Amino acid sequence: MAQKDLYEVLGVSRDASEAEIKKAFRHRARELHPDVNKAPDAEDQFKELNEAYDVLSDPQKRAQYDRFGTIPGAAGAGGPYGGVNIDFEDLFGGGFGGMGDIFSTFFGGAAAGGGRQVRKDGRDMGVGVRISLKEAATGEKKEIVYDRLAPCPDCDGTGLGPDGKEVTCPECDGRGRVVTVQHTFLGDMQSATTCPKCHGTGTIIEDPCPECEGQGRVPDRQRVSVEIPKGIRDGQQLRIAGYGEAGMQGAPAGDLIVTVRINPDEFFERDGDNLHCKLVVPMVQAALGADIEIDGIYEDEKVVVTIPEGCQNNQVVRVKGYGMPRLKSDNRGDLFAHIDVEIPKKLSKRQRELLEQLAEDMGEDVNDEKRSPLQKLRDIFE
Structure with a gap:
């Protein structure tokens, strides 16, 4: 990565805006993701693309890269999540460990073949944030950077293109299910399955948004500030409404569940x-x-x-x-x-005399015979 220009990896100019960088990343990721690209090096190219996006999507890392030509966090410091120590947890089936998993879910939501019904509501997502005991005492505001399916910026989450509209599915007449009749020697057998065209929604989109392919959501890197209240205990959770996985075509989004973990204190x-x-x-x-x-x-x-x-x-x-x-x-x-x-390990002659006098006043026996000649000689010189 250090030998390649990150702007070339994303296919953007050096003065590209944040929105242009995001859009370029999504387009390139669709082409290179192993779920759709079967080339032998597709996974390596996708990782390379993700590393480039990690740097160029962060204003501070991008500024450092533009100035020094180095990749911040390449030696393990910082990483793609802004230096905040976070753990990804699969809470309620909605946690994600990286942009690769996000794209896998995106492709699954777009295709949803085999007559499987599409889940339109967004799922809850979970991250774990580590803080110090002193931060738990004072309360902190932490910025969390994580990957999720976010509302599409081009269609405002509707999934509609410029001339798009939502119409009744002609395959199932809006019922979301289709009935098939099979003729057998026992007679006609009817079975109802999820409509393969609308995937159970009852509607389809004519002229879908090209950016999100009609889903109304796209893979993105999200930044959110979390207010951690003072006095919070280890393992307690904070819920941030609407910051989980975005719903399809304007359906309700899930929530972000932040689990706070407190590191041990030295004192x-x-x-x-x-x-x-x-x-x-x-x-x-x-x-x-x-x-x-x-x-x-x-x-x-x-x-x-x-x-x-x-x-x-x-x-x-x-x-x-x-x-x-x-x-x-x-x-x-x-x-x-x-x-x-x-208890002091070494005593001066004066200190020993005072302790011996104290022992005598308190009626305690002190065995002076166990002291070596060298110890006694040192007392004389002191």
Whole structure:
């Protein structure tokens, strides 16, 4: 791909508009898709075409390519979906993993041979978006780029050409089904099947739109901004009405189902609306008590954890109101700090003397005989 001009791959000029790039891609994809093109290298050519469209359909990637002549994301960064970490899921039979699958569905909807009834309503589609725990706390607006069958821009989704019109199917007289009679030795046998001409709709289009071949929808790359509310939990779903698969010839479109997945955080662990963290506390502060300041879940937020006098290892200290925000509420959960009392591995001579004096005052026996001569000599020099 790096040795080929992406504009030549799509067959457009370098000053082509976004609409011209989309139209050129659709026309070339129809010619090269393996479902219709049986050439041995059709699949490779289609992938090449799709990679070119990935770059030229994105304003930022196209600008970089025009300036430097390189393909953004060629080494694995970014990719065709704008750098947003998304997973495609087949929710309700309507998810898609790429433009190749979209075209396969498009060709199937256009042909629908064998008397099979055509589904006119668009299906729901599903994508999974990954965010950080901090983004889940603050709420984010994410732009999702995905492939779908979208309303045809040339006919506004009607499927009609310039002089097109929808008429009653002459094959079935608008019933959507045809009755055939078979003469057998047992007598005449009647059977009703889906009309092969209108595929069960009861109508056909005279002079269909050449861009969508009368479907009213075309494969396209869609961009949509998704408002992720603060406090959302892992696995919760957001429904965006009308952004799934477009319906045929103006039929209702499906919805886009966005499943939000939250990546693990390095410091906090979530439990419902509460947060848990591990806090290392020096043994003196644990014994005497102290106020320790840590970073909260929000940027620039500081949380004071009050360590009680005589705090024990693995003790849990609760700080109210510093957990995750509750969904659709101004309230927050709590923060639980799990204390890990830190015992120093090395002591100065003065520190050891103080601890030995403390042990004596508390009536504790300290075995000094186990200390090596080298350790004792180091204490003398210190």
